[in-house]
Amino acid sequence: xxxxxxxxxxxxxxxxxxxxxxxxxxxxxxxxxxxxxxxxxxxxxxxxxxxxxxxxxxxxxxxxxxxxxxxxxxxxxxxxxxxxxxxxxxxxxxxxxxxxxxxxxxxxxxxxxxxxxxxxxxxxxxxxxxxxxx
Numbered sequence: 001x002x003x004x005x006x007x008x009x010x011x012x013x014x015x016x017x018x019x020x021x022x023x024x025x026x027x028x029x030x031x032x033x034x035x036x037x038x039x040x041x042x043x044x045x046x047x048x049x050x051x052x053x054x055x056x057x058x059x060x061x062x063x064x065x066x067x068x069x070x071x072x073x074x075x076x077x078x079x080x081x082x083x084x085x086x087x088x089x090x091x092x093x094x095x096x097x098x099x100x101x102x103x104x105x106x107x108x109x110x111x112x113x114x115x116x117x118x119x120x121x122x123x124x125x126x127x128x129x130x131x132x133x134x
Contacts, residue, residue, distance in 0.1 A: 001080075002056050005052075005060065006052050007052075009052040009055050012110045014048050016110035017048060019114040019117040020044075021036055022117065022121065023117035023121055024036050026121045027120055027121060027124045055106065059099075066095070067089045068088060068089060069088075
């Protein structure tokens with residue numbers, strides 16, 4: 001479960017970082033090396049992996065400290081958060097709030113950043129006057 005959460009959260013954020021990289025490369029080509037220096041790239045990747053590790057660890061620990069009931073059988077290939085929470089016998093309202101907040105941070109925010117960067121890229125391409133520039 002930890003690795004599933006780690007890779008899932010990190011992938012969403014890495015896709016947002018990659019879309020930002022493409023935005024800078026296409027919309028600000030003359031400043032690309034200044035904006036996306038090696039140090040900035042390493043820092044962005046480090047922040048993504050550190051945040052993914054922290055969130056995956058916190059979610060895994062939080063879920064497995066709860067009390068479970070029933071047959072403890074999950075009809076999935078992997079231990080995802082939602083099927084695990086269905087087996088919880090205690091109040092899980094705090095976990096539901098935490099999952100909602102993490103969904104916003106690790107799925108919706110990167111999605112909005114990706115869409116915004118590609119809209120800016122498309123806008124920049126359409127503003128180019130010549131077919132050769134496009």
